[in-house]
Amino acid sequence: MLWQAQNGPVDAITGDYLAEVNLAENAEKYAAGTHPGWVETALGGIKLSLDVINEKKIKVVLDGGALNPKGLALEVQKMIREKGYDLKVAYVYGDDLLPRVNEILDPQKGLLAHLDHENDSVKLAKDTDNFLGDPTKPIVSANAYLGSRAIALGLSQGADIILCGRVSDASPVIGLARWWHGWSETDFDELAGSLIAGHLIECSAYATGANFSGFEAYPNEELINIGLPVVEVLHNGECVLTKHDALNGFVTEDTARSQLLYEIQGSVYLNSDVKADLTDVSIKQVGKDRVHVSGIKGRPPPSTTKLGVFYQGGYQCEFTQSATGTRASIRKKFELVELQIRDRLTKQGKLDDFDVLLFQHIGVPEENPSSQLAGTAQIRVFAQAQQQATLYLLLRALMWHGMQHFSGAHGSMDFRTALPRPYLGYYPAILEQSLLDEGVFVLSKDATADNLQGVNHSAGHNSVTEPVGRRANYEPTNPVPLASFSETQTLPLGTIVQGRSGDKGANVNLGLFVQTDEEWDWLRSLLTSDQLKKLIGLDWKDEYAIERVELPKIKAVHFVVYGPLHRGISSSPLLDGLGKGFADYIRAKYVDVPVKFLKK
Template sequence: MADRRPKEDCSRRRPVRVAGASGGVFDRFRSLKDLSSDPDIDVIVGDWLGELNMTHRGSQKAKEAQTGDQSQEGSFEVIFVDCLRPALKNIAKNRQKVCANAGATDAKGLAKAVRDMCQAEGVDLKVSWIEGDDVTEAALKMIAAGEEFASLPSDTKLSDWGHEPLFAQCYLGAAGIAEAFRAGADIVLCGRVADASPCVGAAMWWHDWKTDQFTELAHALVAGHLIECSNYVTGGYYSGFKKEVLPACADMGFPIAEIDACGEFIITKEKNSQGIVTPGTCISQMLYEIQGPLYYNSDVTARIDSMKMEAIGENRVKVTNVIGLPPPPTTKVGFTALGGYQAEFHYFLTGLDIEEKAKMVEIQTLASMGEYRKEFHTLKFTVTGSSRPNPRNQNEATVDLRIFAQSRNPEIISAGKNVIVKPETPCFARWCLENCLQGYPGSTMALDMRQAMGKPYFEYWATLIPQSVVEHKVYHFDATVQHIPPPAVTKHYPRQQSSYDTTNPLPADSWGPTRSAPLGHVCMGRSGDKSSDCNVGFFVRNTDEWDWLRSTLSVEKMQDLLGEEYKGGRIDRFEFPHLYAVHFLLRDHLDRGCNASSSYDTLGKNCCEYLRAKHVDIPVAFLERGII
């Protein structure tokens, strides 16, 4: 396949158009087929990995290594193959490139599956793959030598974790992807590269950037961050959805980044599609899953608090002023361990005396467990919702009581077994079930028992590992192997990023009378997880609102707004003055990350919406402009 890069000098080369086709393994099936039908798109990238399936695939690979048994489906994301199949002919016809991290823990196996599929479909596409993210052997040697691998969220030592690491997978950068494209690959398949790395690699290849062009790389890193979650930047998860998105939300377009030779870029979206691209949607995504003013990557560090976003047309936002710095000498690595087994049981409580009814369930269930209570390292009784006074219907009066349990004993939690077992058998589900007839008024349980059947869950330990121990390799389509060295120029950064309250805060009545109202009536935002850290950012639309927002949202105010959700952890704060945004990192706020969490908000995505519902003193003049 011919190289489609323009041959002009760098200053005249047109931007590369990179489309984001997936934000997770569950994203819409149509993306690759439809994006590949647009000949104006140069590269299609996608993210098929997150901590949820990373830990599953990691444990699967560890089990295969221990037993020698190979999974029939491979340790890659099979759904990617199904998504790619209907796009192959368009990709070949339009001479497009594709890069995805769907290789999970078996990029080689995925490459073989894709090659076989290309042959079966009669298309001549060159397939290469990236390896080096599996650092289990190197990490275990370092642990044996005394390396403590401090947790990124909590700073605690690995030796205090209480779990045995089974698998270690690090985040690779973009240099290998760029080299694969330079060598002529049409499809590049990766395991755990950073979410933004496929986009960065595409821009590196297209513009022939060197590894020390940090300004250009930093902009591409931000572009990759904005499109890596697909519709998060085109109207999905957007807190301004009621007026701007809801009228046309059935099938939002996938995002496209147009990255020029200097790195600056424009975010737009798929042609003839629903959804929107505005500074608001872009700011929302920018605030998602960041840890401070420095955005670290294996290839570059982007300083993002100087960044600017500007609407330059309908569904077109230009992003500039990202500062590029050298990457750190380390990269993020995650250890996977079997945490145990978990199950849950649900009761429905209705009407009056909800607190007392829930207490009755707890007393009876604990009495049934007796001495077996000590077999559970996690056992929580949680009421979700509230019964509305003088309800209009029964649903308004009904709440959910969830009994959530985790144990290292698979028998106690009936792992993989039907919950209807012999009465004399100790069993979590039976202890919950047997009290129904001596229960609270209206005692009603959920009839679907599948969640009460124990299943394994995995703990995840996020930390850092030197890039020097990573064996980053490209396996080219022609059977040659290229070693990718660690970055030659790096910079050491403090473990904790700068945190600060605003300078010269102004009182809320500086803009006239105030009224207590939900923060979200004038303020938009986004939140998410990184392991057990929760990040949450807020932004407003007008200059005077910015002065109010930065003055109002201090670290102390955030503690107050969190209410009972605040458990005393560290809160870091910083500002995006050009975006009218304040961002907080709630350190170790989530319950051990999404795989092991006992919370409903396993990914921290609802934290922002909870906080936007809290009341603060807002100038009446802002509220009169129109509630978001």
């Protein structure tokens, strides 16, 4: 935050501190009085930067209030009062529905629809909704994803620093742009443009060189102390993505395309303020570290928003063992580990007590290895169950065979992850925005926790909405015969294709793109849904589903793969529970690449 304030001109600073799970992880501690409820680094950032913020009159809008935005606002107000600054603080309320969640989820009224319910092809993971009415799985947090209305309202009332809880990641940018440019709630093209502007900068340095598949073309030294992105939102909703010159990193069409494609739902990106149609999005380099983004169209928002519900799902544990040898011998060693454990649990009559019991092989050894580590692979055992005692049986089964292990078994002596620990289940629901009581409270200068002085402003609701609708899903438009590209060479897809992937609850999104028109004709013709299934390989399961769209002006094919992350990151059994490595896995798969592209 201090770097953004110090190293160049900015009118406002936004901050996205909330992943889907970290609200829930602290909810029980907050309820018990052992956690402040807000993200402590958000307060630390403001404390570090407040002098510069005051000097430059920079507006600040953060979601670091988490479970307790009022508490964070009061802490900031106290800090401002002590320094004698003339800054007005406000907090946004209305996202926390935990006090009402049992009423909202009343079985007599029917469970709130799952976020993916409109896709008939989607099969929800086992136990996705089994928490309903189960007293052993209490709900620990339920937060709605708010839009920009309360933020823009607070700014119009003179607030300089606004602390939010669970707003959507881009809402601070939308709210600032809406207030700055004086847009109305029906300026949908402009709002949609600011939604994408917010999306481009919401993920730290992901638009300035981090998490970038093309990083190998740059010296590693450029990727140390990367500057965070800055977005200039124009009056028509278009934007320029850039960064401060004084900081490391780089902003190119490729870093912008990568971040645009990250964790989107397809060609229409949803927010409780607006729908952003990305079909004709265009990204153009207009200078060093300056990329212009245009072509985004807006439509009325849905009447609904997302409600993230987390509940106590049970217990889980995991442990790994290492093996060294040839590929064939390691495969047989890992098969023995699974056979021994399953045999012991079966003889005890306890195998069926596990909700999840997986044996995952990680890596393959180098042939004729150059070192022992190069010739080593691991097996990861992951388990979930309703009772801690069930998971302790897994440990005992491992210990039972402790001296009957395969040749050369070894690994870390730290077994802390093997001890049962609680995990949170996740249910992303769809909630009518009319059920929200959303607003902003602007604190007076003398406000304290014991004397909450200030003015409350209700944000109301959207006056114009439209149904979510089915998301686009289609195979290549006017495909070009792959044979027409002439001579090919079998190489990793990533030789010429860049990409980005991430999690959307239980699902993984994947965006892949190329540079030239001819490469685009090849990529979109090659990457059918069936081809992606082949590239996924042994990880593909018939219960998964795929949606596919094309974004021709940025030469990208985008997929959503429904189901691989099970119930989402808080309880996903995958090693890559956030789906971040999925794009690089697909890019590592071999395909027939036209030789003419390699010559370029």
